[in-house]
Amino acid sequence: WRKGASVLEEFLLDYAPASNWGNWAAAAGLGGGRVNRFNITKQSKDYDADGKYVKHWCPELKNVPNSYVHEPWRMPEQVQKSSGCRVGVDYPAPVQTRFAPPEGNRGGGKGKGKGKGKGGGGKGGGYNP
Numbered sequence: 001w002r003k004g005a006s007v008l009e010e011f012l013l014d015y016a017p018a019s020n021w022g023n024w025a026a027a028a029g030l031g032g033g034r035v036n037r038f039n040i041t042k043q044s045k046d047y048d049a050d051g052k053y054v055k056h057w058c059p060e061l062k063n064v065p066n067s068y069v070h071e072p073w074r075m076p077e078q079v080q081k082s083s084g085c086r087v088g089v090d091y092p093a094p095v096q097t098r099f100a101p102p103e104g105n106r107g108g109g110k111g112k113g114k115g116k117g118k119g120g121g122g123k124g125g126g127y128n129p
Contacts, residue, residue, distance in 0.1 A: 001028035013057065044070045060090045 005024035008014055012018060027038070048054055050068035055062050061069050063083040068075045073087050074095045085094050088090045 001025060001030070041070055058091070060085050 001024045005021050008020055008024075009017075012020065023038070031036060044054060048070075049066075049079075051061070051064075051066050054069050055064075064072055064075065064085050065079065066085065068079060072085060072091050075083070075085070075087065085091050
């Protein structure tokens with residue numbers, strides 16, 4: 001976990017030591033107690049519902065409709081063409097993996113934007129094998 005934290009320290013644009021190192025330690029299970037499973041799609045929908053932050057840092061998503069900005073790989077081909085953002089060409093395709101999280105831990109949330117740590121379970125769209 002320390003190697004991962006150190007590498008990200010060099011590459012994150014919005015690096016903050018407490019957040020980076022604290023999150024890596026927690027992800028490694030060093031905090032004791034509850035293990036948090038970070039769901040970036042749910043967090044993005046909760047804290048950036050209109051996609052302003054995402055579109056600022058990923059300009060290739062600037063014309064993508066808000067309903068797809070957090071999961072651009074779900075855009076139908078016609079939407080990809082009209083927004084000028086073709087997945088796998090203008091924006092990276094999702095990483096393919098054989099890993100599948102346990103049922104009920106897939107997250108996705110509804111993007112309520114309250115940021116109170118609620119939600120994330122269920123069969124939302126946070127994972128795309």
